[in-house]
Amino acid sequence: MMNGINEAKAAAAAMFVNFSALLKKDVMTSDGFVAGKVWDLSANLGEVYPKIGELIIYRGTLNRAYASIQWPSVVSVEDDVLLSVKREDIKFSGSIKGYELLLRRNILDQQVVDTFNHKVRRVNDIHLLKVEQDLVVAHVDIGLRGIIRRLGWEKPVDFMVGLFNKNSPYFKEKDLISWKNVQPITINPASMTMKLSVPEKQLLSIPAADLGDIIFDLTPNQRMALFRVLDVKTKAKIFENIEFEEQNAILKELDKKEAAEIVNQMSTDEATDLLEKLPSRTVNNLLPLVESSRAKKLSTLLGYESDSAGGLMTTEYVALQETMTVGSAIDFIKNNTKEYDTVPYIYMIDEKHHIKGVTTIRRLLFAESGEPISRTAFHKTLYVYLNNSVKELAYFMDKYKVSAIPVVDENKILHGIITMDDVLSQVISIAWRKRTRIPKGI
Numbered sequence: 001m002m003n004g005i006n007e008a009k010a011a012a013a014a015m016f017v018n019f020s021a022l023l024k025k026d027v028m029t030s031d032g033f034v035a036g037k038v039w040d041l042s043a044n045l046g047e048v049y050p051k052i053g054e055l056i057i058y059r060g061t062l063n064r065a066y067a068s069i070q071w072p073s074v075v076s077v078e079d080d081v082l083l084s085v086k087r088e089d090i091k092f093s094g095s096i097k098g099y100e101l102l103l104r105r106n107i108l109d110q111q112v113v114d115t116f117n118h119k120v121r122r123v124n125d126i127h128l129l130k131v132e133q134d135l136v137v138a139h140v141d142i143g144l145r146g147i148i149r150r151l152g153w154e155k156p157v158d159f160m161v162g163l164f165n166k167n168s169p170y171f172k173e174k175d176l177i178s179w180k181n182v183q184p185i186t187i188n189p190a191s192m193t194m195k196l197s198v199p200e201k202q203l204l205s206i207p208a209a210d211l212g213d214i215i216f217d218l219t220p221n222q223r224m225a226l227f228r229v230l231d232v233k234t235k236a237k238i239f240e241n242i243e244f245e246e247q248n249a250i251l252k253e254l255d256k257k258e259a260a261e262i263v264n265q266m267s268t269d270e271a272t273d274l275l276e277k278l279p280s281r282t283v284n285n286l287l288p289l290v291e292s293s294r295a296k297k298l299s300t301l302l303g304y305e306s307d308s309a310g311g312l313m314t315t316e317y318v319a320l321q322e323t324m325t326v327g328s329a330i331d332f333i334k335n336n337t338k339e340y341d342t343v344p345y346i347y348m349i350d351e352k353h354h355i356k357g358v359t360t361i362r363r364l365l366f367a368e369s370g371e372p373i374s375r376t377a378f379h380k381t382l383y384v385y386l387n388n389s390v391k392e393l394a395y396f397m398d399k400y401k402v403s404a405i406p407v408v409d410e411n412k413i414l415h416g417i418i419t420m421d422d423v424l425s426q427v428i429s430i431a432w433r434k435r436t437r438i439p440k441g442i
Contacts (some may be wrong), residue, residue: 015353017077017135019103019126020150026080027069028055033087039066040104048180052128053134056096065092072133103137106184111218112140113183113226118210120217125149128177143175166383208237216246224253236265244277249292251278260289269314269422270296272301276311282314301416309393310386310424313407313416316340320373322348322356327369333361344404347414348374355406355414357381383408386415393423407442 025038036059043050055069067090075082101107107123114121124146127139206214211230215223215238227235227250239247239262251259261270264284273296275283282300287295297315318337320329323376329346337343346364348357367376383406384396397405397420404419 015130016138017126017128017130018141018149019108020146022077022081022128023104025077026078027055028082028086029081029090029342031082031086035083035087035090036067036092038081041104041135042068042099043101043103045101045184049129049136049138050101050179051136054099056102057090059092063094065094066096068097077135082294101184107140110184111222113214114176114177114181115183115206117175118206118214120214128380137179139176139178141176142368143291145173149269164290208234209241212238212242212246216242220249222251224250232261232265235262239266239274240270244274247274248278251282256285260286263298264290264294267314268297268301268316268416269312272298272311275302308386308390309384309388309418310415312390312393314422315400315416317345317349317404317406317417319342319349319353319414320353322350322372322374324373325370326364326367326373326376329373330361330364330369333364341417342418345417346373347417348377349404351413353414354412355383355408356383358406382406383412384418385409390423392419397423 019041022038022041027035027038029035036057038055039058040056041052042054042056043052051070054071055074056066057069058064058066069083069085069090073083073085075084096102099105103126107126109123111120111308113119113124117224121140121142123140123142125141126137127141128135129138148188209235215226218226227238230238239250263274266274273284278286287299290298301311301313302316303310318333319338324332333343333346343361345361347355349388350356357374358381359373359376359378359431363376364373365371382396382400382402384393384406386409388396393405397403402420406414406417407418408414
């Protein structure tokens with residue numbers, strides 16, 4: 001039984017080739033000459049598991065020359081690489097022509113995005129799978145054994161580890177990532193743009209917070225190349241999930257129009273927080289490029305203290321006339337709040353925008369369609385004033401256990417709302433600043 005399992009393992013292992021094992025192998029022509037050594041393999045980015053298209057070989061040291069051979073001309077890669085073409089059929093030149101993806105140049109030793117685990121990884125080797133006469137990219141190796149194999153130390157290190165512990169995790173744990181979960185950071189050096197190897201939706205399925213972490217694990221050039229392939233809504237979400245220092249680093253690489261598009265897509269309160277921290281000259285350059293109605297809102301919000309209710313509030317909320325019917329209110333919410341992150345409460349107002357009551361979608365759903373929404377209001381209407389401090393807001397929201405609170409002026413006119421997230425982020429920021437001021441040793 002054990003022999004059968006070992007034979008199966010051996011057969012499975014024979015189906016795979018490590019890219020590092022191919023590098024610098026002699027390449028033999030059909031008429032028995034050594035044409036050169038293996039330099040690289042080309043593949044097509046458009047496939048889930050890219051098929052190897054060409055073998056790139058080289059000869060010489062100081063005056064190195066390269067040649068490309070179509071993969072169907074490769075007969076075997078077991079010992080030396082054997083070709084079905086003769087020496088005179090191979091044409092060498094002083095450079096490698098443009099390729100969409102070269103394994104050595106673009107993947108080996110490079111950073112890739114692991115879209116499954118949402119992390120940036122360094123590639124130590126590449127696992128190639130034999131499929132009849134083809135060779136396809138199956139995995140990238142990010143493990144310790146990949147490095148040891150590359151250095152040519154696999155046999156002595158395996159022997160030494162085996163002496164001490166034959167069941168060592170070193171032998172069992174294979175740090176391989178399936179190619180379908182890999183996003184190479186392949187950058188065009190001329191345009192500094194990144195080519196996507198998988199459908200863009202796979203990259204965009206990563207939560208914005210994780211994408212923010214990924215971007216800042218990359219080099220500055222890779223960071224901007226990855227950022228530029230994202231759509232503007234995703235860029236805005238990333239901005240809402242990273243610190244100001246990181247926001248500022250990206251903004252410095254963008255032109256004014258690109259920066260304004262991001263600000264235009266950010267939530268009002270997050271955009272206000274960002275603009276408050278930027279130099280006034282930068283803000284004055286950005287606001288004219290932002291959509292006019294939104295620019296007016298942001299300009300108004302920028303007039304409040306950043307740690308007051310007026311400075312923390314957002315203008316993305318649902319306010320309806322108190323006389324509106326429940327059915328009309330539900331239709332309005334369906335048709336006008338698709339871009340909102342959440343709609344925790346619905347606020348009732350009169351003709352002059354005075355706050356008259358608060359309700360929820362749940363209350364509306366269980367009410368009669370034809371009755372006015374005022375009948376679904378809570379008994380008590382809670383609100384805070386524009387100049388209330390963040391400490392007062394935190395105390396108020398904790399006391400009444402609400403996730404959002406309306407902000408009014410002295411005339412009870414509704415100006416915006418504050419969510420628990422807004423208050424919490426501000427309280428954490430204050431607490432962190434205090435913590436960093438505590439002397440060491442206390």
